[in-house]
Amino acid sequence: MRRFLIFSAAYFVGAWYAAAFVGVGADVTLLWPPAGIAFAVTLRYGPRWSLIAVLPVLLMHWLLAPVPPIFLPFSLLSNVLGALAGHYACARWKDLDNPLSMRSGFSILLGGMVMSLVSGLIGSSGLVAAQMLDAHDFWPAWAKWGLGDLLGIMTLGPVVLFFTDPAPKHRARHRPIATYASRREKTIWLGCLPASYLAIYLVGIQSSPYAYGLVALPLGVLLWSAIRFEPIWSILGNSATVFVLISLAGLGLAGFPPPHDTLEAAMLLGSMCVFANVPITLMAAMAQQRAANLRALRRATTDEATGLPNRAAFESAMKLAMIRTGRQQGLAYLDLDHLSVINDTTGHAAGDAMLHGIGSLLRAEIGMDGEVFRIGGDEFALLLIGDAMQVREQVDHVRQAIEQYRVGWHGRVLNVTASIGVVPFRAGETGRRDLLSLADTACFTAKELGGNRVCNVDDAHGGPLDRTEAMRWAVRIREALDRGLFELHCQSISPFAGAGTHEPRHIEILLRMRDPASGQLLPPGQFIPAAERFQLGVALDRHVIELALRWFESRPEAAARIGLCAINLTAASMVDESFREFLIARVRRSTLPARKLCFEITETSAARDLSRAQELIMELRALGCAFALDDFGTGFCSFDYLRSLDVDYLKIDGSFIRNLADSELSAAVARSIADIAHVLDKKTIAEQVENEAVLQTLRTLGIDYAQGYFLHRPQPLDDYFRETGDAFAPATAISATG
Known part of the structure; x- marks a missing residue:
C-alpha cells in the first residue's frame, strides 16, 4: 500500500508539472512525465499497477486542469489502457533484473512506442469528442500526445526501473572492477552539466540564433557520463537535462519562443525524443560491454568445477598480499589425500562431486577471514590473515572439517583427508614464488608423514628445504635435457x-x-x-x-x-x-x-x-x-x-x-x-x-x-x-x- 501511494504521489507531481504546458501549441500537454512512471511500474509489478493513474488523473482534472465531463473517461482510459498495451507489447521481455542490456532497452522502447500510440489515439479521440479540438486537428494532436508520452517514458522510465530493481546485488554487477571514472572526474562532471544549462540560458536571453546549437553541450556531457560513469549517472543526468530543455523551450524561457501550433510542438518533441535516446542507448551499450568483460574475467579467473577462484586469480591475490605492509598473513597449500582412489573406483564424476563439496566447505570454513583458491587438480590454496598461531589453528580446523566431510554417491559414502603445508609471512620478507614453493614442500612433507595433517615450514625439520632443493634439481635436469x-x-x-x-x-x-x-x-x-x-x-x-x-x-x-x-x-x-x-x-x-x-x-x-x-x-x-x-x-x-x-x-x-x-x-x-x-x-x-x-x-x-x-x-x-x-x-x- 505504501508503494502504491508513493507512485500515485509521484504520478500526481508529474501531472502537475505537465499541466504547465497545457495551452502551449493546443490543449495537449507538451510533456507527460507520468507516462514513464505508469509504464515502468506496470512492467515491474504487473498489469494491475496500471490503475495507479486513476486517482492522480482525477485529482489533476479537478484541481489543475478542469475538462468537460465527456473527456474525463477518455483521459483515464488513455493512461490506463496505454500502460497495459505497453506492458503486453513487452510480454516476451523476461530480463527485468537487467534493464540495462541492449535487448531489454529495445524492448522497453518498443513497449513505450506502443503505449504512446494507444494513449495518443484514445486521448486525441477524447479531445475531438469533447469538442476541445476540431476533427482536422486530430492527427497533429495524436502525434503531439504520443510524442509527449514517449518523451515521458524515455525520461522517467529508466529511472523508475533502475530504482525499483528488487535485488540491489544485480545492480552491483554493473560496476565491474575499477573501470569507472574517479570521484574527482565525477565532481568535474557535476560542474559541467549545470554549466551547460547556464550557457544555453545566457545565450538564449541574448536572442542569438545559435542558442539551439548549444544543446550539443549537455549532450556531450551526457555522452561523457554514458562512457565513463555508472549507469545511474547517465539515467539521472538525462532526465534532468530533458526537463531543463523542455522547460526552456516549451515555456518560452530564456528567450526561446514556445511552439505556436501542434506541428511545431510535435517537431520539438520528436527532436527531444532522439536527444533523450542517444545517451541512454550508449549507456546501455557500455554497461553491456562492461558486464560481458566482467563475465569473461570471471570465467578466466574462476574454476569451473568448484566455483572458486583459480590459479590466475591466486597469482593476482598473492601480488596484492605482498604489498599489504604491517599485516601478518599465512599461506596454506592443501592437497587432498587419495582423491585418485575415488576417481579410479567410482568414476571421475564422483571425484568432481567431492571437489565441488570440498570447495564449498572451504569457502564456508574460511568465510571473511581469508580467500580460497583451487590451483590444481586436487590442490587448493588458502590466503589467511593473522599471526602464525591463529593461522595454524584455523588451518587445523579446516583439516578436521575435511576429515569429517562425507559425500553420498550411488549408495556409497565417500570421504577424503587433506595434507596441508602452512607458511606464515609478512609482506616484503619473502618472495611470492618462494612462499608458494615453501608451502608446497611443507604440504609434501605432511603427505610423506602419512597425510591428514598440517605441517608448518618450521615443523618440517628441513624437509621442505630438501624438497625445494630437489625441485631446483628437477628444473636443472629439464634444462639439461633440452640443451x-x-x-x-x-x-x-x-x-x-x-x-x-x-x-x-x-x-x-x-x-x-x-x-x-x-x-x-x-x-x-x-x-x-x-x-x-x-x-x-x-x-x-x-x-x-x-x-x-x-x-x-x-x-x-x-x-x-x-x-x-x-x-x-x-x-x-x-x-x-x-x-x-x-x-x-x-x-x-x-x-x-x-x-x-x-x-x-x-x-x-x-x-x-x-x-x-x-x-x-x-x-x-x-x-x-x-x-x-x-x-x-x-x-x-x-x-x-x-x-x-x-x-x-x-x-x-x-x-x-x-x-x-x-x-x-x-x-x-x-x-x-x-x-x-x-x-x-x-x-x-x-x-x-x-x-x-x-x-x-x-x-x-x-x-x-x-x-x-x-x-x-x-x-x-x-x-x-x-x-x-x-x-x-x-x-x-x-x-x-x-
Missing part, C-alpha cells in the same frame, strides 16, 4: 682369468650431467634421486638409450670390439607402456646387435609390477638382449625374485663387496649368491671392488666378473675407446695376480 648437457661415461666390467678370458670387453654406461649454470660435470648421485622423485626417470632413460645407441651406430669399429654394453633402467620405465614400445622399436632398428645390450634393473623397480617387468624382459630377450639384476642381495626376497625374473647376470650389491675381506657374513652372502647363480646358469658381477684384498677374495668365491675403481675408473666413452685401441680384448681379463 643436450648429458654426457656418457663408461666403466669396465672385467672377467676373472679362466672365465671368458678372450671375450670382448664388457662395459656399463654411466651418465654425467653438465650443470647448466656452472658447467661442472656432475655424477648421477646428485641428480638421479631428484629425477625419480619428480617423474623424470623415463625421460632420462630415453635420453641415455638414444645417446648410447647413436654413439655406437656412428662408430661401428667400437661397436664391433665390444662384448656387452650395460645400461641402467629406472623403476618408472619398467611400468611405462610408452617407454616399453619405444625401447623395443629402438633396439630393433639399431645397427648395434641386440645381443650386445644388457639392461640393468633393481629388485625394487621390478617389484612395482613383476608381471610387467617379466613381460619387458621376455620381449627384449627375444630380440637378443640380456638383463642384469642390480643391487642383488639387499632385499629380503632377492632369491625369490629369481623365480619370477629371467635375468642373465646378478650384480651383488656393493655393501657386501666393500667389507668382503673383513666380514665373514659378507663373504657367506657373496658365496651363496655365486653358488645359486651357477646352479641357475647365471653369471655374477661384484661391484665396488676397491682393493686387492677384495679382488682376491672374490676369486676364491667363484665370482665371474668384477667392477670397481680398483680395476677401472669411469671415463668418457671417446677416451675409453681411444686408449684401449686394438689391444683392449686381451686386457679384459683379470690376471692371476690381479
